[in-house]
Amino acid sequence: MSWCLQIPQVQHTVVRSSSSGDHVKLWTAERVLSAVLLGAIPAAIAMPTPAVETFLALSLTVHSHWGIEALVHDYVRPSMFGNVIPRLSIAAVYGLSMMTFGSLCYFIYTDVGLINAVSIFWKL
Template identity: 40%
Template sequence: MACIWRLSVLCSAQGGRVLLRTPVVRPAHVSAFLQDRPTPGWCGTQHIHLSPSRHSGSKAASLHWTGERVVSVLLLGLLPAAYLNPSSAMDYSLAAVLTLHSHWGLGQVATDYVQASALQKAAKAGILALSALTFAGLCYFNYHDVGICKAVAMLWKL
Protein backbone atom coordinates (compact mmCIF):
# COMPACT_ATOMS: atom_id res chain seq x y z
CA MET A 1 0.00 0.00 0.00
CA ALA A 2 1.36 3.43 -0.90
CA CYS A 3 1.27 6.42 1.42
CA ILE A 4 1.12 9.97 0.08
CA TRP A 5 3.08 12.73 1.76
CA ARG A 6 2.16 16.42 1.60
CA LEU A 7 4.48 17.49 -1.20
CA SER A 8 3.84 14.62 -3.61
CA VAL A 9 6.47 12.31 -2.16
CA LEU A 10 5.31 8.73 -2.57
CA CYS A 11 6.80 5.80 -0.71
CA SER A 12 6.22 2.10 -1.07
CA ALA A 13 5.50 0.25 2.16
CA GLN A 14 7.08 -2.94 0.79
CA GLY A 15 10.34 -1.57 -0.62
CA GLY A 16 10.69 1.69 1.26
CA ARG A 17 11.62 3.42 -2.00
CA VAL A 18 10.93 7.13 -2.38
CA LEU A 19 9.62 8.42 -5.69
CA LEU A 20 9.25 12.13 -6.43
CA ARG A 21 6.39 13.12 -8.73
CA THR A 22 7.20 16.81 -8.64
CA PRO A 23 10.40 18.70 -7.83
CA VAL A 24 10.67 19.28 -4.11
CA VAL A 25 11.81 22.90 -4.07
CA ARG A 26 10.44 24.92 -1.21
CA PRO A 27 11.27 28.17 0.56
CA ALA A 28 13.44 27.90 3.65
CA HIS A 29 10.57 28.44 6.10
CA VAL A 30 8.64 25.47 4.65
CA SER A 31 11.75 23.30 4.76
CA ALA A 32 12.37 24.20 8.40
CA PHE A 33 8.73 23.42 9.17
CA LEU A 34 9.06 19.95 7.66
CA GLN A 35 12.45 18.98 9.14
CA ASP A 36 11.49 17.43 12.44
CA ARG A 37 7.78 16.68 12.15
CA PRO A 38 6.98 13.00 11.93
CA THR A 39 4.33 12.20 9.38
CA PRO A 40 1.83 9.46 10.24
CA GLY A 41 2.31 6.40 8.05
CA TRP A 42 5.73 7.50 6.81
CA CYS A 43 7.76 4.48 5.77
CA GLY A 44 11.11 6.12 5.11
CA THR A 45 13.36 8.76 6.56
CA GLN A 46 11.57 11.42 8.58
CA HIS A 47 14.05 14.26 8.05
CA ILE A 48 14.29 16.20 4.81
CA HIS A 49 16.88 18.97 4.86
CA LEU A 50 16.69 21.10 1.73
CA SER A 51 18.14 24.23 3.30
CA PRO A 52 20.09 24.97 6.44
CA SER A 53 17.77 25.40 9.40
CA ARG A 54 19.93 28.14 10.94
CA HIS A 55 18.76 30.54 8.20
CA SER A 56 15.13 29.50 8.07
CA GLY A 57 13.70 31.77 10.74
CA SER A 58 16.29 34.49 10.43
CA LYS A 59 15.21 38.10 10.11
CA ALA A 60 18.47 38.83 8.28
CA ALA A 61 17.62 36.31 5.56
CA SER A 62 14.24 37.93 5.08
CA LEU A 63 15.79 41.39 4.88
CA HIS A 64 18.38 40.12 2.40
CA TRP A 65 15.64 38.65 0.19
CA THR A 66 13.75 41.96 0.35
CA GLY A 67 16.95 43.85 -0.48
CA GLU A 68 17.55 41.66 -3.53
CA ARG A 69 14.06 42.43 -4.81
CA VAL A 70 14.47 46.17 -4.17
CA VAL A 71 17.77 46.21 -6.08
CA SER A 72 16.18 44.31 -8.97
CA VAL A 73 13.28 46.75 -9.20
CA LEU A 74 15.68 49.68 -8.83
CA LEU A 75 17.73 48.29 -11.70
CA LEU A 76 14.60 48.03 -13.88
CA GLY A 77 13.92 51.72 -13.32
CA LEU A 78 17.54 52.83 -13.47
CA LEU A 79 18.25 51.43 -16.95
CA PRO A 80 15.67 53.56 -18.82
CA ALA A 81 16.50 56.56 -16.63
CA ALA A 82 20.19 56.22 -17.56
CA TYR A 83 19.26 56.05 -21.23
CA LEU A 84 17.05 59.13 -21.04
CA ASN A 85 19.32 61.18 -18.76
CA PRO A 86 22.97 60.14 -19.07
CA SER A 87 25.07 61.76 -16.34
CA SER A 88 27.88 60.92 -13.95
CA ALA A 89 25.35 60.27 -11.15
CA MET A 90 23.65 57.67 -13.35
CA ASP A 91 27.02 56.16 -14.27
CA TYR A 92 28.02 55.65 -10.65
CA SER A 93 24.55 54.45 -9.69
CA LEU A 94 24.67 51.86 -12.46
CA ALA A 95 28.15 50.79 -11.37
CA ALA A 96 26.96 50.23 -7.80
CA VAL A 97 23.63 48.54 -8.59
CA LEU A 98 24.98 46.29 -11.36
CA THR A 99 27.89 45.19 -9.18
CA LEU A 100 25.65 44.49 -6.18
CA HIS A 101 23.09 42.63 -8.31
CA SER A 102 25.75 40.42 -9.90
CA HIS A 103 27.51 39.86 -6.55
CA TRP A 104 24.33 38.56 -4.93
CA GLY A 105 23.52 36.39 -7.96
CA LEU A 106 26.97 34.80 -8.07
CA GLY A 107 26.83 34.31 -4.31
CA GLN A 108 23.64 32.29 -4.70
CA VAL A 109 25.24 30.19 -7.43
CA ALA A 110 28.16 29.44 -5.08
CA THR A 111 25.74 28.60 -2.24
CA ASP A 112 23.70 26.27 -4.43
CA TYR A 113 26.45 24.46 -6.34
CA VAL A 114 29.58 24.44 -4.15
CA GLN A 115 29.08 21.69 -1.59
CA ALA A 116 32.17 21.62 0.65
CA SER A 117 32.31 24.26 3.37
CA ALA A 118 35.95 25.20 2.73
CA LEU A 119 35.39 25.42 -1.02
CA GLN A 120 32.26 27.49 -0.48
CA LYS A 121 34.19 29.98 1.68
CA ALA A 122 36.91 30.18 -0.96
CA ALA A 123 34.33 30.69 -3.72
CA LYS A 124 32.59 33.44 -1.78
CA ALA A 125 35.94 35.15 -1.08
CA GLY A 126 36.70 34.97 -4.81
CA ILE A 127 33.30 36.43 -5.64
CA LEU A 128 33.86 39.25 -3.16
CA ALA A 129 37.24 40.02 -4.73
CA LEU A 130 35.72 39.89 -8.22
CA SER A 131 32.89 42.20 -7.18
CA ALA A 132 35.28 44.70 -5.61
CA LEU A 133 37.47 44.64 -8.71
CA THR A 134 34.41 45.06 -10.95
CA PHE A 135 33.14 48.05 -8.98
CA ALA A 136 36.60 49.65 -8.94
CA GLY A 137 36.94 49.06 -12.69
CA LEU A 138 33.54 50.58 -13.45
CA CYS A 139 34.29 53.61 -11.27
CA TYR A 140 37.66 54.00 -13.00
CA PHE A 141 35.91 53.79 -16.37
CA ASN A 142 33.36 56.39 -15.29
CA TYR A 143 36.02 58.79 -14.01
CA HIS A 144 38.71 58.43 -16.69
CA ASP A 145 36.63 57.63 -19.78
CA VAL A 146 33.17 58.42 -21.18
CA GLY A 147 31.15 56.52 -18.56
CA ILE A 148 28.76 53.61 -18.75
CA CYS A 149 25.77 55.50 -20.22
CA LYS A 150 27.71 57.12 -23.05
CA ALA A 151 29.63 53.90 -23.77
CA VAL A 152 26.37 51.98 -24.21
CA ALA A 153 24.99 54.78 -26.42
CA MET A 154 28.16 54.64 -28.53
CA LEU A 155 27.77 50.87 -28.91
CA TRP A 156 24.16 51.27 -30.00
CA LYS A 157 25.20 53.77 -32.70
CA LEU A 158 27.40 51.14 -34.35
Protein backbone atom coordinates in the same frame (compact mmCIF):
# COMPACT_ATOMS: atom_id res chain seq x y z
CA MET B 1 4.10 -10.24 -10.06
CA SER B 2 3.95 -8.91 -6.53
CA TRP B 3 7.10 -6.84 -7.13
CA CYS B 4 5.01 -4.54 -9.40
CA LEU B 5 2.71 -3.64 -6.55
CA GLN B 6 5.36 -2.74 -4.01
CA ILE B 7 5.31 0.87 -2.88
CA PRO B 8 8.75 2.43 -2.60
CA GLN B 9 9.72 3.73 0.81
CA VAL B 10 10.16 7.49 0.97
CA GLN B 11 12.72 8.86 3.36
CA HIS B 12 12.08 12.22 4.93
CA THR B 13 14.84 14.54 6.01
CA VAL B 14 14.56 17.43 8.36
CA VAL B 15 15.33 20.78 6.78
CA ARG B 16 17.64 22.70 9.04
CA SER B 17 17.34 26.42 9.35
CA SER B 18 20.38 28.38 8.33
CA SER B 19 22.60 29.65 11.09
CA SER B 20 24.10 32.37 8.91
CA GLY B 21 21.31 34.91 9.20
CA ASP B 22 17.85 36.05 8.22
CA HIS B 23 17.32 35.28 4.55
CA VAL B 24 13.95 37.02 4.41
CA LYS B 25 15.64 40.41 4.68
CA LEU B 26 18.12 39.51 1.94
CA TRP B 27 15.32 38.23 -0.30
CA THR B 28 13.42 41.48 0.25
CA ALA B 29 16.53 43.55 -0.47
CA GLU B 30 17.11 41.61 -3.70
CA ARG B 31 13.56 42.31 -4.86
CA VAL B 32 13.79 45.99 -3.90
CA LEU B 33 17.06 46.33 -5.82
CA SER B 34 15.50 44.65 -8.86
CA ALA B 35 12.65 47.16 -8.73
CA VAL B 36 15.12 50.04 -8.30
CA LEU B 37 16.98 48.87 -11.41
CA LEU B 38 13.77 49.26 -13.40
CA GLY B 39 14.00 52.99 -12.69
CA ALA B 40 17.78 53.37 -12.54
CA ILE B 41 18.41 52.19 -16.09
CA PRO B 42 16.00 54.67 -17.74
CA ALA B 43 17.25 57.41 -15.39
CA ALA B 44 20.84 56.76 -16.49
CA ILE B 45 19.77 56.88 -20.13
CA ALA B 46 17.88 60.14 -19.58
CA MET B 47 20.66 61.79 -17.52
CA PRO B 48 24.03 60.14 -18.22
CA THR B 49 25.91 61.96 -15.46
CA PRO B 50 28.76 60.34 -13.51
CA ALA B 51 26.70 60.29 -10.30
CA VAL B 52 23.73 58.52 -11.90
CA GLU B 53 26.00 56.11 -13.75
CA THR B 54 27.87 55.34 -10.52
CA PHE B 55 24.56 54.51 -8.84
CA LEU B 56 23.70 52.30 -11.81
CA ALA B 57 27.11 50.60 -11.65
CA LEU B 58 26.70 49.97 -7.92
CA SER B 59 23.18 48.59 -8.39
CA LEU B 60 24.22 46.29 -11.24
CA THR B 61 27.28 45.10 -9.33
CA VAL B 62 25.33 44.31 -6.16
CA HIS B 63 22.60 42.60 -8.19
CA SER B 64 25.18 40.43 -9.97
CA HIS B 65 27.08 39.78 -6.74
CA TRP B 66 24.01 38.41 -4.97
CA GLY B 67 23.27 36.10 -7.90
CA ILE B 68 26.81 34.75 -8.18
CA GLU B 69 27.11 34.41 -4.40
CA ALA B 70 23.90 32.36 -4.31
CA LEU B 71 25.24 30.17 -7.10
CA VAL B 72 28.49 29.55 -5.22
CA HIS B 73 26.61 28.78 -1.99
CA ASP B 74 24.40 26.30 -3.83
CA TYR B 75 27.03 24.47 -5.86
CA VAL B 76 30.31 24.80 -3.95
CA ARG B 77 29.13 23.07 -0.79
CA PRO B 78 31.38 22.06 2.11
CA SER B 79 29.96 18.53 1.93
CA MET B 80 31.46 18.16 -1.55
CA PHE B 81 34.62 20.28 -1.41
CA GLY B 82 35.57 20.49 2.26
CA ASN B 83 35.66 23.72 4.26
CA VAL B 84 38.47 25.58 2.49
CA ILE B 85 37.33 25.73 -1.14
CA PRO B 86 33.84 27.14 -0.41
CA ARG B 87 35.36 29.90 1.72
CA LEU B 88 37.92 30.71 -0.96
CA SER B 89 35.15 30.73 -3.55
CA ILE B 90 33.08 33.22 -1.56
CA ALA B 91 36.19 35.37 -1.06
CA ALA B 92 36.78 35.24 -4.82
CA VAL B 93 33.18 36.36 -5.44
CA TYR B 94 33.66 39.34 -3.12
CA GLY B 95 36.99 40.20 -4.78
CA LEU B 96 35.47 39.94 -8.25
CA SER B 97 32.56 42.16 -7.24
CA MET B 98 34.86 44.81 -5.77
CA MET B 99 37.08 44.76 -8.86
CA THR B 100 34.02 45.01 -11.10
CA PHE B 101 32.65 48.05 -9.26
CA GLY B 102 36.07 49.70 -9.15
CA SER B 103 36.59 49.10 -12.86
CA LEU B 104 33.16 50.47 -13.73
CA CYS B 105 33.80 53.59 -11.64
CA TYR B 106 37.18 54.06 -13.31
CA PHE B 107 35.51 53.71 -16.71
CA ILE B 108 32.75 56.16 -15.76
CA TYR B 109 35.08 58.89 -14.49
CA THR B 110 38.01 58.55 -16.93
CA ASP B 111 36.34 57.50 -20.17
CA VAL B 112 33.01 58.05 -21.93
CA GLY B 113 30.84 56.41 -19.24
CA LEU B 114 28.57 53.40 -19.29
CA ILE B 115 25.61 54.79 -21.21
CA ASN B 116 27.73 56.48 -23.87
CA ALA B 117 29.81 53.30 -24.24
CA VAL B 118 26.67 51.24 -24.81
CA SER B 119 25.37 53.77 -27.35
CA ILE B 120 28.73 53.75 -29.17
CA PHE B 121 28.66 49.94 -29.16
CA TRP B 122 25.16 49.89 -30.65
CA LYS B 123 26.22 52.33 -33.40
CA LEU B 124 28.76 49.79 -34.64
